[in-house]
Amino acid sequence: MTELLFIGxxxxxxxxxxxxxxxxxxxxxxxxxxxxxxxxxDFNQNAFxxxxxxxxxxxxxEDTEKGTKILTTANKAKTALLVGGDPMMAxxxxxxxxxxxxxxxxxxxxxxxxxxxxxxxxxxxxNYKFGRTTTLTYPEKDYFPMSPYEVINDNKNLGLHxxxxxxxxxxKNRYMTANEGITLLETMEKHHHKNIITPETLAxxxxxxxSPHPLAIADTIEHLQQRTYGPPLHTLIFPGNLHFMELExxxxxxDLPPQIALKLQKL
Amino acid sequence: MTELLFIGxxxxxxxxxxxxxxxxxxxxxxxxxxxxxxxxxDFNQNAFxxxxxxxxxxxxxEDTEKGTKILTTANKAKTALLVGGDPMMAxxxxxxxxxxxxxxxxxxxxxxxxxxxxxxxxxxxxNYKFGRTTTLTYPEKDYFPMSPYEVINDNKNLGLHxxxxxxxxxxKNRYMTANEGITLLETMEKHHHKNIITPETLAxxxxxxxSPHPLAIADTIEHLQQRTYGPPLHTLIFPGNLHFMELExxxxxxDLPPQIALKLQKL
Numbered sequence: 001m002t003e004l005l006f007i008g009x010x011x012x013x014x015x016x017x018x019x020x021x022x023x024x025x026x027x028x029x030x031x032x033x034x035x036x037x038x039x040x041x042d043f044n045q046n047a048f049x050x051x052x053x054x055x056x057x058x059x060x061x062e063d064t065e066k067g068t069k070i071l072t073t074a075n076k077a078k079t080a081l082l083v084g085g086d087p088m089m090a091x092x093x094x095x096x097x098x099x100x101x102x103x104x105x106x107x108x109x110x111x112x113x114x115x116x117x118x119x120x121x122x123x124x125x126x127n128y129k130f131g132r133t134t135t136l137t138y139p140e141k142d143y144f145p146m147s148p149y150e151v152i153n154d155n156k157n158l159g160l161h162x163x164x165x166x167x168x169x170x171x172k173n174r175y176m177t178a179n180e181g182i183t184l185l186e187t188m189e190k191h192h193h194k195n196i197i198t199p200e201t202l203a204x205x206x207x208x209x210x211s212p213h214p215l216a217i218a219d220t221i222e223h224l225q226q227r228t229y230g231p232p233l234h235t236l237i238f239p240g241n242l243h244f245m246e247l248e249x250x251x252x253x254x255d256l257p258p259q260i261a262l263k264l265q266k267l
Numbered sequence: 268m269t270e271l272l273f274i275g276x277x278x279x280x281x282x283x284x285x286x287x288x289x290x291x292x293x294x295x296x297x298x299x300x301x302x303x304x305x306x307x308x309d310f311n312q313n314a315f316x317x318x319x320x321x322x323x324x325x326x327x328x329e330d331t332e333k334g335t336k337i338l339t340t341a342n343k344a345k346t347a348l349l350v351g352g353d354p355m356m357a358x359x360x361x362x363x364x365x366x367x368x369x370x371x372x373x374x375x376x377x378x379x380x381x382x383x384x385x386x387x388x389x390x391x392x393x394n395y396k397f398g399r400t401t402t403l404t405y406p407e408k409d410y411f412p413m414s415p416y417e418v419i420n421d422n423k424n425l426g427l428h429x430x431x432x433x434x435x436x437x438x439k440n441r442y443m444t445a446n447e448g449i450t451l452l453e454t455m456e457k458h459h460h461k462n463i464i465t466p467e468t469l470a471x472x473x474x475x476x477x478s479p480h481p482l483a484i485a486d487t488i489e490h491l492q493q494r495t496y497g498p499p500l501h502t503l504i505f506p507g508n509l510h511f512m513e514l515e516x517x518x519x520x521x522d523l524p525p526q527i528a529l530k531l532q533k534l
Contacts, residue, residue: 010285011378020282086380088388094512098519111278111385111477113353113378116394121355121376124364127383128400132427158421160399210378245361252365
């Protein structure tokens with residue numbers, strides 16, 4: 001029986017693989033990896049191949065989207081596709097899994113950590129108070145999607161927090177920084193004037209989640225833009241209504257200045 | 268320097284621990300685990316202690332909530348608290364982390380897979396189309412919270428999917444089943460009449476995510492209630508608007524009957 005495994009890599013490096021993933025990988029004939037839909041904070045191919053004991057074939061963006069190479073291989077022998085975070089977050093993988101099953105290939109998902117729960121955890125924000133997640137992409141010539149701004153607005157109206165994933169353009173070695181993300185949202189504010197992105201707005205930056213020294217910072221946008229956050233990956237979080245324990249957590253776990261916390265407490 | 272690690276156990280058994288977690292656990296003097304806020308599908312203490320090479324002290328619910336035992340230990344030597352899924356999902360852990368940092372204890376989070384991303388992944392539903400997550404708890408004599416019903420309604424109005432976590436009462440060995448969850452929601456429907464839980468409503472059940480044979484089923488509530496889903500843990504998902512690829516995924520990955528899919532396509 002032919003088999004295709006979607007294996008989650010987690011957040012940071014080769015040490016984030018689970019024992020189950022390592023066991024499964026030992027019995028795979030072919031191992032692919034793709035870093036276009038998601039990536040790791042610190043990917044080192046040699047370290048991975050050493051950890052797995054098997055060469056990895058890194059797919060181009062085109063290969064990943066087409067999927068033909070993966071499916072042809074999986075039709076012949078047990079094959080794994082390594083994906084950053086928890087797999088099946090991207091449409092590409094859902095599509096690939098549908099096509100695999102339709103071709104009679106057994107599929108299996110080996111889960112792993114995702115930024116979706118890691119970022120709230122590092123900040124001490126409660127997961128069930130998050131609304132819809134959104135993604136900020138680098139604007140193209142004729143394409144400047146406003147949806148992230150609208151998602152923050154919708155969530156805020158419901159009192160909910162918003163997690164914002166930032167663009168990954170692995171082929172251009174371009175990873176959107178928290179500062180770039182905030183600047184884009186400020187541009188959207190200038191078009192929409194809903195007053196949800198102001199210098200006084202509270203926001204949070206999480207950088208390098210899953211690394212030995214992740215950064216979690218909460219402050220006003222004005223203050224956040226006065227500093228930088230080091231190497232990628234970065235994530236933005238716009239809090240909605242804060243429970244008193246969340247407000248305490250932002251002070252203790254994310255360096256929210258006491259005077260800002262005091263102001264928020266009075267709201 | 269004293270240190271407290273919050274280590275995520277992932278979803279199923281001891282094989283879900285990451286290499287990083289295993290390395291960190293080797294240098295811990297004390298290892299606690301709690302299964303009140305979350306649990307594993309298949310927890311076996313012996314298998315865990317064998318995998319870790321160190322005895323585990325399982326905390327009672329009271330010990331977990333008080334946290335004194337953990338903090339006293341962490342104040343003396345490197346200590347780990349093992350938690351199902353990705354840690355820091357429960358208020359208890361956020362509170363514990365705040366208190367640890369306040370006492371001068373360094374804290375660290377080792378992330379792992381969570382049902383929050385695993386369940387959508389198994390069904391082939393897109394993560395960014397989920398609204399707020401909610402939890403169904405067993406009703407108490409004078410306490411029958413309606414919030415899950417309202418969350419489904421709010422999300423549906425925005426076209427979004429809802430993930431519903433089901434009650435875990437580890438001390439009573441009681442784990443809410445998908446059938447019990449649906450019955451509770453039907454009771455809420457009788458009180459609120461918003462027509463969001465009807466026999467024709469589409470819903471999904473995910474059982475034993477992360478196990479070798481997870482179940483992912485999509486069907487009408489009427490059909491879903493005609494069958495059972497085996498041992499815990501179960502999760503419910505109420506889809507909002509479905510993208511055509513999501514509808515295809517529910518058919519291919521979650522056995523949605525073609526005649527139901529056809530009806531949904533026409534909506």
